[in-house]
Amino acid sequence: MLSITNLSKSYRKKQILSAIELQFNPGEIHGIVGENGAGKTTLFKCIAGLESHEGNIQYTSVNIKNTIGFLETNPEFLSKITGKEYLQLLCNARNIKDVNFEAQNIFELPLKQYAETYSTGMKKKLALTGVLLQNNNIFILDEPFNGVDIHSNLIIKELLKSLKEKGKIIVLSSHIFSTLEDTCDYLHYLKDEKIKKTVKKENFSIIENLMKDAGFKEKIKNFNIK
């Protein structure tokens, strides 16, 4: 189990997350939703060990850093590194040997090409392939569907199902409710620094309605388009 207890994070004096409590069990897919700037990426970076924070993040098995894969919203790559070399680096980090990268190239990426020259969607697919090849137990996926074509979206959904069946822990973010409904078991609504609501799959519409009900029609009226 992955447990987050009393997690708080601020950037200088600006509080982003306050006393976050979350628990993720093997074989569960959790979605974190919230408006732009709510703190989803910040939470993910804290879990992935890329940001300092207050509170505890505990994983019951091995050292979390040896088994967590973090997919960034917009992955960037070192210059002059090919797609294949990038995948090799990630496998080296986990001491995984003899990988046939061409056979494992699930998104059919041009692995001989420099990764920095990939398109936005290709970069995301390369980074995702990398964390998958690492055989991680925990997957933190920041907007895995965003910027990725329809066919690849379907592949990612099927990959998530397989990871779930293998008992992995998956935490992802998305702004697309239909995608969340297709993939997640639980949704957590992040707002005003806290997890305001957690619901199971059958109640996702509660959070969707909470997020829609932000008085936007009044705002459009006041904007007074001419």
Ligand SMILES: Nc1ncnc2c1ncn2[C@@H]1O[C@H](COP(=O)(O)OP(=O)(O)OP(=O)(O)O)[C@@H](O)[C@H]1O
């Ligand atoms: N390195 C940083 N320094 C200062 N403030 C930051 C930093 N990173 C993020 N923030 C602030 O933290 C808040 C949360 O940002 P974050 O990227 O976590 O939001 P998000 O929920 O992922 O948003 P989005 O849906 O737009 O991706 C924002 O107000 C942002 O400006």
